[in-house]
Structure formats: C-alpha cells, structure tokens
Amino acid sequence: xxxxxSDNARKYFDEIENSSSTGQFNSMWDKYYFAAMIGIxxxxxxxxxxxxxxxPFVDSVxxxxxxxxxxxxxxxxxxxxxxxxxxxxxxxEIRDLMLSILDSNDPTQLSDHGKQLLNCYAERGYKIxxxxxxxxxxFDQFLRRYHQILEKQ
Amino acid sequence: xxxxxxxxxxxxxxxxxSLKLDFTKSGSNQxxxxxxxxxxxxxxxxTTMGLIRxxxxxxxxxxxxxxxxxxxxxxxxxxxxxxFAAGEERFRLHMELDYxxxxxxxxxxxxxxxxxxLNSNHYLPLELENILTEEFVDLFVFNGELTDDFIETGxxxxxxxxKIVTRLDRxxxxxxxxxxxxxxxxxxxxxxxxxxxxxxxxxLEKREKKLANLKQLRNSLEDDIDGHDSTIExxxxxxESIIASxxxxxxxxxxxxxxxxxxxTTLETDSAELLDSMxxxxxxxxxFHDDFISLLKHMQILKLPRSTSKExxxxxxxxxxxxxxxxxxxxxxxxxxxENAEKFLSNEDVGxxxxxxxxxxxxxxxxxxxxRLESLRKTRQDLKQYETQQDQLNLRDDDLEAxxxxxxxxxxxxxxxxxxxxxxxxxxxxxxxxxxxxxxxNWESNIPEAKREVRKYKNKREEATDTVTFSNQANKxxxxxxxxxxxxxxxxxxxxxxxTNERLDQILKRSSVxxxxxxxxxxxxxKSGSSEGQSLAVAYAYLSTLFEGSAVDMPFVIDSPAVSxxxxxxxxxAPVISNLFDxxxxxxxxxxxxxxxxxxxxxxxxxxxxxxxxxxxKAGELRTHxxxxxxxxxxxxxxxxxxxxxxxxEGE
Numbered sequence: 154x155x156x157x158x159s160d161n162a163r164k165y166f167d168e169i170e171n172s173s174s175t176g177q178f179n180s181m182w183d184k185y186y187f188a189a190m191i192g193i194x195x196x197x198x199x200x201x202x203x204x205x206x207x208x209p210f211v212d213s214v215x216x217x218x219x220x221x222x223x224x225x226x227x228x229x230x231x232x233x234x235x236x237x238x239x240x241x242x243x244x245x246e247i248r249d250l251m252l253s254i255l256d257s258n259d260p261t262q263l264s265d266h267g268k269q270l271l272n273c274y275a276e277r278g279y280k281i282x283x284x285x286x287x288x289x290x291x292f293d294q295f296l297r298r299y300h301q302i303l304e305k306q
Numbered sequence: 307x308x309x310x311x312x313x314x315x316x317x318x319x320x321x322x323x324s325l326k327l328d329f330t331k332s333g334s335n336q337x338x339x340x341x342x343x344x345x346x347x348x349x350x351x352x353t354t355m356g357l358i359r360x361x362x363x364x365x366x367x368x369x370x371x372x373x374x375x376x377x378x379x380x381x382x383x384x385x386x387x388x389x390f391a392a393g394e395e396r397f398r399l400h401m402e403l404d405y406x407x408x409x410x411x412x413x414x415x416x417x418x419x420x421x422x423x424l425n426s427n428h429y430l431p432l433e434l435e436n437i438l439t440e441e442f443v444d445l446f447v448f449n450g451e452l453t454d455d456f457i458e459t460g461x462x463x464x465x466x467x468x469k470i471v472t473r474l475d476r477x478x479x480x481x482x483x484x485x486x487x488x489x490x491x492x493x494x495x496x497x498x499x500x501x502x503x504x505x506x507x508x509x510l511e512k513r514e515k516k517l518a519n520l521k522q523l524r525n526s527l528e529d530d531i532d533g534h535d536s537t538i539e540x541x542x543x544x545x546e547s548i549i550a551s552x553x554x555x556x557x558x559x560x561x562x563x564x565x566x567x568x569x570x571t572t573l574e575t576d577s578a579e580l581l582d583s584m585x586x587x588x589x590x591x592x593x594f595h596d597d598f599i600s601l602l603k604h605m606q607i608l609k610l611p612r613s614t615s616k617e618x619x620x621x622x623x624x625x626x627x628x629x630x631x632x633x634x635x636x637x638x639x640x641x642x643x644x645e646n647a648e649k650f651l652s653n654e655d656v657g658x659x660x661x662x663x664x665x666x667x668x669x670x671x672x673x674x675x676x677x678r679l680e681s682l683r684k685t686r687q688d689l690k691q692y693e694t695q696q697d698q699l700n701l702r703d704d705d706l707e708a709x710x711x712x713x714x715x716x717x718x719x720x721x722x723x724x725x726x727x728x729x730x731x732x733x734x735x736x737x738x739x740x741x742x743x744x745x746x747x748n749w750e751s752n753i754p755e756a757k758r759e760v761r762k763y764k765n766k767r768e769e770a771t772d773t774v775t776f777s778n779q780a781n782k783x784x785x786x787x788x789x790x791x792x793x794x795x796x797x798x799x800x801x802x803x804x805x806t807n808e809r810l811d812q813i814l815k816r817s818s819v820x821x822x823x824x825x826x827x828x829x830x831x832x833k834s835g836s837s838e839g840q841s842l843a844v845a846y847a848y849l850s851t852l853f854e855g856s857a858v859d860m861p862f863v864i865d866s867p868a869v870s871x872x873x874x875x876x877x878x879x880a881p882v883i884s885n886l887f888d889x890x891x892x893x894x895x896x897x898x899x900x901x902x903x904x905x906x907x908x909x910x911x912x913x914x915x916x917x918x919x920x921x922x923x924k925a926g927e928l929r930t931h932x933x934x935x936x937x938x939x940x941x942x943x944x945x946x947x948x949x950x951x952x953x954x955x956e957g958e
Contacts, residue, residue, distance in 0.1 A: 161738050175570050176577035183581070190590060217585060223665035224587040224598065230662075231597040241604050248651075248659075255662065257654035262661065283738065293577045293682045296584070300679055303591055 154265035155209030157272045158185045162205075162279035169288060169295050176292035181210040182218055186225070187299060191281050192274030193232045195306035199276045204269055214261050226263060229271055230254055281306070307433050308859045310337045310391040310889050318384040319357070319375050319403075322350050323926035327917060329891060335391065337861075339908045340884060341891045341915040344899070346942035349919055349928070351893040355865045357386045358447050361401050361412075363440055364428030369408025376405040379926045389417065392431045400424065437858060441470045445849065446860040450867040453845040455827070462826040464848065465795070471852045472798055474791050481787055488780045492773055499777075503770045510763035513749060517756040524734045524753065527727045534724035538717055545713040552701045562696040569689040576682055580675070588669040595672045602666040605659075799824045802851055809847045813882045819844055842871055843879045850886035862887035866898065873901035880905035896941045903938065 158181065166184040170177045178184050192198050214222045230251055239246045256264035263271070285302045289295040312335060316325040329341045345351045353375070360367065375384055384403040389396065400413040414429035430438060445467055456464040469475040549559050587594040623643040628634050635643075651659070697714055701707040733745055737754040741747070749759035803821045811818050819840045822831040828848060830841065853860060867883055868876045876898070883890060884907040894902075908914040916937035919930050931937065 164738075175573040176581075179581070183585070186585065190587060190594075194591060194593065221586045221588075221665075223662045224594070224669065227598050227601055227662060227666055228587050228594050231601055234601075241600075242607070244609075247604065251659060251662070252651075252655055255658045257658040262658055283741075291573075291686070293573050293686055296577060296580055297679045297683060299584075300675055 154268045155212045156182075156185060156268060157205045157207055157209050157275075158188065159205035159276055159279065160207055161283075162188055162276065165279060165283055165288065169290070169292065172290040173292040173295075178292075179217060180215055182215045185210070185275050186218065188278035188282065189225070189271055189275035190228065191278030191299075191303055191306060192276070193228045193278070194303055195277070195281060196232050196235050197277050197281070198232075198236075198270065198273035199280075201269055201273055203276070204272050205276055212261075214263075222261070222263075225271075226255060226267065229267065229274065232274070233270065307393050307431070308391070308888070309434065309861060311388055311861050311863070311891060312337055312391055312396070313387075313389040314354070314358075315385070315387040316350075316354075317386075318377050318381040319386060320350055320353055320377055321348075321921060321926060322928055323377070323379075325919065325928055325930065327919075329889075329915060331912070335396070337391070337889050338915050339889065339910075339913040340906055341889075341917065342903065342906075342937065343891065343893045343915075343917040343919060344896060344937055344940060345893060345919045346921075347895060349921060351865055351895075354893065355447060355449065355863070357401065358388065358863060359440075359443050361386060361388055361399050362430075362438060362443050362447070364399075364412050364430075367410045372403050372408045372410050373405055375403055377926055382406050392434065395431060397429065397431075399428065433858060437473070437856075439470070439475075441466065441475065445470060445852070447863045448849070448865070450864050450869065453842045454870075456845040456848060457828050457841045458830060464824055464828045465799075465826050467849070467852055468798055468802060468824065469791075469795065471856050472794070474794055474798075477787055477791055481784055484780050484784050484787075488777050491776055500774060503767070503774050506763060506766050506770050510760065510767055513756060513759045513763055516750055517753065517760055520734060520751075520753050520756055524731055527731050527734070531724055531727050531731070534720050534727070538720045538724070541713050541717045541720065545710055545717070548706050548710045548713065549699065549701065551706060552703060555699055555701050559696060559699055562692050562699070565692045566689060566696065569685055569692065573682065573685050573689065576678070576685065580678055580682065583673050583678075584675070586670060588671075589673045590675075592672040595669060598666045598669050602663065605663055605666075802848070805851045805854070806844070806848050809851060809882075810844060813843060813847065813878055821848070840875065843875060843882060846879060846882050846886065850882065853887070859888060861889040861891060863891045863893075865893045866895065867892050868898040868902040869895065871898075871902070876901035877905040881907045884908065899938065 163181075163184065166178060166187075218225070233250060233254065234241070234247065237250070239250060241247070254264055254267035254270065255262055256267070259265075261268070282299070282302060286298075289298050312328070312330050314325075314327045314329075316322045318324075327341075327343060329337045331338055343351075345354075357375075359365070377384070382405055384405065386401040386403070387398055389398045396416065396418045398415045398417055400415065402411040402413065403409075404411070412428035413424045413426055415424050455461055456467070466475070469478065546559075550556050584590050588598055589595075623635070623640040629639070699710075701710055733741070733747060733752065735753055736742065736747070742752060742755065747755060749756040803824060807820045810820060820831045821828055821844065823829045828844060830844065853862075862883075864883070868879065871879055880902045883892070906914065915932065916934045917930060917932055918937045918940045919928055920940070920942070921927070922929055931940075
C-alpha cells in the first residue's frame with residue numbers, strides 16, 4: 154500500500170504547471186499534499202472502495218515533507234475522529250484509531266489503512282478544487298485560489 | 307438382482323382391521339411361484355395395489371389421502387408393511403399412517419439382523435433406487451384392466467413402457483433441462499439470437515467509428531493549436547520588428563520588458579517561498595493548528611501513550627523475583643500482571659505515539675498567508691499592467707502604429723482561437739466526471755467515454771457470441787439426444803416385436819396374432835380378425851418380453867388379470883402369465899377364476915398360494931382361507947349377479 158493520486162487529479166495539477174510561466178510544484182508529493190489537506194479540512198473523503206486504483210506515485214514520504222509528516226498524520230487522525238463521531242474523552246477508541254492509522258514498523262510510520270485514508274482524502278480534495286471554478290493558469294494564482302478554497306471548507 | 311415379495315401385513319387400513327398375506331413356501335423363505343389372492347370387490351384389492359406402489363416409491367401423501375385410509379370403525383393409526391428379499395438381503399418397508407394428524411411416515415428394518423429394530427426413513431437397495439421410478443413400478447405393479455391401453459389406442463403406453471424398461475425415458479427427461487440451461491444463460495448474458503448478436507455488432511461498429519472520428523478531430527485540433535502557436539510567434543516577431551523601427555518606442559518597449567521580467571522573477575521567488583511555508587499544515591491554516599493543539603491536549607489528558615509499556619510488565623512477571631514495590635511475587639500475582647499487561651501498548655506503539663506527540667508539542671504558529679498572498683496578487687496585477695502597456699505601446703508613425711495594432715489584433719484573435727480549440731481538446735479528452743456532467747459529454751463527444759462504450763460493446767459481443775454458440779451447441783446436443791433415442795428405440799422396437807411375435811406363436815399357436823409395428827401403441831397385423839382376448843394376450847406377451855431386458859428381475863403384481871378375457875383366451879393367457887415371471891401375485895375376483903386358475907402353470911404343484919380374503923358381518927373383521935377348494939368354490943353374490951348386497955357364500 155502506497156501513496157496514490159488519481160489520473161484526473163494529476164492532470165488537473167499538471168495542466169496548471171504546464172500553463173504557468175511563474176513557478177511550479179516541486180514534486181508529486183506537493184500535488185498530493187495540497188489535494189489531501191483540502192479533503193481533511195473539509196472532513197470529507199471518498200469511500201475506501203473508491204480509493205484511486207492507479208499505480209502509486211511513491212512509497213515514501215519525500216524529504217520536503219519528512220519533518221512535518223506527523224502533522225499531516227495528526228490532521229488525518231483529527232478528521233477521522235470527527236468523521237467517526239468518537240468522543241474526545243474515549244481513550245480506548247482514540248488510541249485504537251491512532252494505532253490503526255500509524256504503524257511503527259512502516260518506514261513512513263503510516264499504516265496501510267492510514268495511507269488508504271489519506272489517498273481517499275486527496276481524491277476528494279482534488280474534486281473540491283476541480284469543482285470550485287475555472288482552473289488557474291498560473292502557479293501564483295493557484296496558491297491564492299487554493300488558500301481561498303481551503304478556508305471555505 | 308431378484309426382488310421378491312415375501313409377506314404383506316395390514317393393520318387398520320379401510321375395512322381391513324388386521325391381515326397378513328404370507329407368500330413364502332412353508333418352512334422356507336422362498337416365495338411361491340404364484341400367489342392368488344381372491345378378494346371380493348370392496349375388500350381392498352385396489353387399495354392394496356396403491357399401497358404397494360406408494361410403499362415401494364416412498365411417496366409423500368397429503369393429509370386427505372392419508373385420512374382416506376382410515377377405517378370407518380375409527381382408529382388413530384394404521385400400518386402397511388411389506389417384507390422383501392433382494393438377492394440375499396432381506397428388508398422390510400413400513401408405512402405408518404397417523405389418521406389424527408393426516409401424516410405418513412416411512413421406516414425400514416432388517417428382520418435377519420440381530421436386534422434389528424426400526425430405522426427411520428424409506429430405504430431401497432442401491433440397484434433398485436436407481437431404476438424404480440413411478441412409471442417403472444406401474445409396469446410390474448400392474449392393473450390388468452389397463453392392458454387394453456397397449457393395443458391400437460394411439461396412446462403411447464406401449465412405447466413409453468419400452469423406454470422405461472430400457473431407461474431411455476431418463477434421456478427424454480433431461481432434454482427440457484437443456485432448454486432451461488440455455489434460457490438461463492440467455493437471461494444472464496443478454497443477446498439471445500443471431501439477430502441480437504447482429505444488433506450488438508452494428509452498435510459496436512458505430513461506436514468504433516465514432517471513437518476514430520473523435521481521435522481524428524483531437525489530432526486535427528492539436529495540429530491547429532501548434533499552428534496557432536507558430537503564427538502567434540511569427541506575428542509577435544513581426545510586431546517587434548515594427549516597434550524596433552521606432553527608437554523611442556523600442557526603448558519604452560524594452561523598459562516594460564525589463565519590468566515584466568523582474569515581476570515574473572518576483573512572482574516565481576515569492577511563490578516558491580510561499581509553497582515552502584504552505585507545505586507545513588500548522589502554517590497552512592489556523593484550523594489545522596487548532597486541531598493539533600486540541601489533539602495534543604486530549605492525548606495529555608488521556609495519558610496517551612501510557613509511560614509504561616506492556617514489555618515492562620511482562621518482564622516483571624516473567625523474570626523478577628519481587629515487585630518494584632519490594633513485595634514477593636507469587637504465581638497468582640504474576641498471572642494477574644501478565645493479564646493486565648495486555649492493556650498497555652508495545653514499545654513500538656508507544657514510540658510512534660510519542661513521535662506524534664512530540665511533533666504536536668513543537669508546531670509552528672500559523673502564518674499570515676493573507677498578507678503574503680495579497681502581495682502576490684499585487685505583483686501579478688502589476689505584471690498584467692506592464693504586459694498591457696507593452697501591448698498598447700503607441701508608435702509615432704501612424705502607419706506603423708496602424709500596422710502594429712493590426713498585428714496585435716491578429717495576435718489576440720489567434721490566441722482566442724487557440725484557447726477555444728484548447729477548450730475543445732479538453733472536452734474531447736477529459737475523463738473528469740464533474741466536467742462530463744457539466745458539459746453533458748457522452749460517447750459521441752468525449753474520447754474516454756467512447757473508449758468505455760467500445761469496451762462495453764466488445765464485452766457484449768463476446769458474451770453474445772458465447773451465448774449464441776452455447777445455444778447452437780445446446781440445439782445440437784438436443785438433436786443428438788433425440789436422434790439417439792429415436793435410433794435406440796427403433797432398434798429395441800424391432801427386437802421387441804420379433805421376440806413378442808415368437809412368444810405369441812408359442813402361446814396362441816394356430817390362433818396367433820402378430821404385432822406389425824409399435825407406433826406409440828401396438829399395431830396388430832389383421833386387427834379386424836383378432837379377438838379382444840387375443841389382443842390382451844399380445845399385451846401380456848409384450849410385457850413379459852419387456853422385462854426380459856430389465857436389469858432387475860421383478861415380481862409381477864397384477865390386479866384382475868383375466869376379468870375381461872373370454873374363457874377360451876383365459877386358458878391360453880393363464881400359462882403365459884405363469885411363465886412371465888418367477889413370482890406372480892395376482893389379486894382376483896371370483897368371476898375371473900373359471901378357465902384361468904386351472905390353466906395356470908406353477909413351477910411345481912405346491913408352488914401356488916390360494917388366498918381367499920372376505921369380510922364377515924362384523925365391521926373391520928376379515929376371514930382368510932388358504933385352501934384351494936375353498937378358493938375355487940368361493941363366490942361373491944355381488945360379483946356373480948352384480949347385486950348391491952355383499953353377502954358371501956362360503957364353499958366347503
């Protein structure tokens with residue numbers, strides 16, 4: 154189990170990158186991260202049955218995100234706590250959820266289930282971006298639009 | 307295998323309170339060759355025949371039928387038992403009738419076995435289980451009055467009997483199953499016929515053509531876009547050369563270009579810096595920052611992860627002699643510690659939760675992204691302004707200016723046309739569901755949809771081809787089976803006719819009739835010249851020949867064998883019936899004895915039973931005699947005179 158971004162989501166970001174003359178994403182992880190954080194903020198993901206079935210783009214968390222990977226995982230846990238209506242004082246349930254998402258034995262320290270959930274948030278996040286008006290043609294325009302859409306969720 | 311009936315017992319069945327018919331030779335288990343059971347009409351002949359059939363087949367009977375066997379005198383239960391010998395094996399079938407509930411229960415037992423009690427359920431030896439169908443049983447538990455149905459009726463009883471004994475009827479039964487399987491396949495897979503397959507092929511062809519057209523259109527649009535790019539480049543170069551002829555304008559143009567370049571660099575640098583900051587969730591949005599604070603707080607409140615790991619307690623229970631508090635640890639303590647250790651996390655799990663907690667304790671404050679993004683917006687706005695100014699730069703020479711403006715308009719027009727075509731390519735190639743819904747795209751206007759449609763119809767074509775092929779193969783199989791049965795039956799018929807005719811020659815001698823053909827029923831040569839009795843003799847001869855080819859040697863149980871035969875034919879048919887089977891059980895009435903009984907030919911003189919069973923004046927009571935003379939002298943008034951009164955005249 155690895156990180157996956159659907160073909161449609163890749164195309165969405167690639168087209169922005171291709172048309173922009175003033176900047177670009179550094180990696181597929183950038184695109185994946187932007188998509189996933191929108192889904193997480195919206196507390197909305199596609200169902201695990203609809204997880205993108207494309208080839209994974211990478212198995213690991215790249216250097217650009219290594220320091221803050223636990224923040225991404227914490228955001229994922231917070232979203233799932235709310236989605237599953239787990240009361241915040243339920244020690245056992247929260248601990249079980251955390252341990253189902255994290256995995257000390259995986260190099261990323263994210264379990265297969267955790268990766269699957271993140272992939273599902275990324276897919277929903279891309280769909281939110283895609284349906285929120287015309288696609289920006291410049292990278293700086295994308296960053297501004299992204300911020301607006303994120304804060305609306 | 308030989309199947310023989312040794313004994314029949316009745317208890318509380320209609321007018322029969324209790325009755326036992328033993329068909330074996332005295333002092334032995336061997337059944338007698340011929341057993342005659344004389345029962346006046348209304349005593350239970352037809353009932354007995356029906357019960358024998360049900361018992362052999364283990365038929366389920368409904369409440370009404372079961373209660374139909376209840377004696378008028380009233381009884382809660384009835385019983386009908388037959389003892390069989392199948393080769394060396396002996397078994398009994400029990401039919402238990404519950405008149406209160408209207409239910410029937412079958413049981414079986416093995417009288418030879420030590421302590422052989424009643425076993426639940428119906429039972430038949432395997433060899434019999436395979437061949438004893440209802441139709442087959444009707445051929446050896448036989449109603450003599452139906453013999454007529456074999457001859458010249460146009461009904462198919464004779465031919466059916468041939469199929470049953472040769473088991474060709476089993477193949478006939480399977481033929482409708484082939485049709486059912488094909489129907490099921492067709493329901494599951496869609497197209498049913500060649501016509502349906504043709505329709506699918508035509509639809510597939512239409513979609514393949516459309517897909518090819520859409521791809522051609524996309525290629526053509528992409529070529530156009532390349533062409534527009536090239537034209538725009540040429541026009542811009544031409545416009546620059548015009549501007550270059552005006553020195554001042556050229557300077558201004560270069561000045562704008564320099565600003566444009568600087569702003570583009572600024573945008574690029576600022577965007578990259580912003581991107582770097584936005585990669586950290588706590589900086590990306592205050593709400594993520596708040597989530598992390600909240601999560602950390604709850605982890606602290608819930609003491610997640612607990613500072614002591616599972617391994618600590620396991621080690622304590624396994625290795626330490628005393629607890630850390632200094633108390634001695636006995637086995638009970640150790641067991642409890644091990645059990646409770648499960649509530650604590652492993653070292654690894656504690657480690658990963660601590661990493662999470664540590665990161666949450668060191669998160670950055672959210673950035674003021676609004677200000678930085680606003681600055682980005684401003685830079686972009688300035689850039690646009692310079693680009694517009696550069697585009698609208700006026701030249702001092704009016705002609706040149708007019709020329710330049712004309713070129714600018716052309717460039718804008720080219721760009722607009724190009725963008726328009728890019729949008730068309732987007733719509734043609736997008737696999738985005740949202741976009742497809744928004745623009746109402748379908749297989750006639752979108753390449754991925756058309757590809758899916760072609761794939762769908764290719765699958766349909768494959769399935770339909772399979773179904774049609776399957777259906778054709780099933781038709782062939784059906785035709786093969788039909789031809790096989792026809793050919794087999796034709797061959798069997800020829801042999802059957804030949805053997806029956808030979809047998810008829812033997813029994814009827816000079817007055818012999820002959821079978822001409824079997825076409826559903828038996829057709830006789832010179833039918834007009836044959837008597838009814840002769841016809842029946844033909845039917846018996848036909849039956850006897852049939853069973854010669856059967857895998858199991860059956861007893862022949864017959865009801866009213868001679869009732870419709872004239873005296874002359876009775877004397878001819880009686881030896882035939884005797885010689886048909888190794889065991890014959892015939893239920894007769896007094897009026898059919900004359901000319902029939904004395905001409906039966908038992909294997910030996912004492913190889914024949916003479917049972918006479920009749921009712922007494924007492925309800926439910928029957929009397930049984932086994933004496934030959936009594937049997938021969940016994941007459942029933944009703945049968946002799948057709949009168950309603952059922953009085954019995956006993957002979958000596």
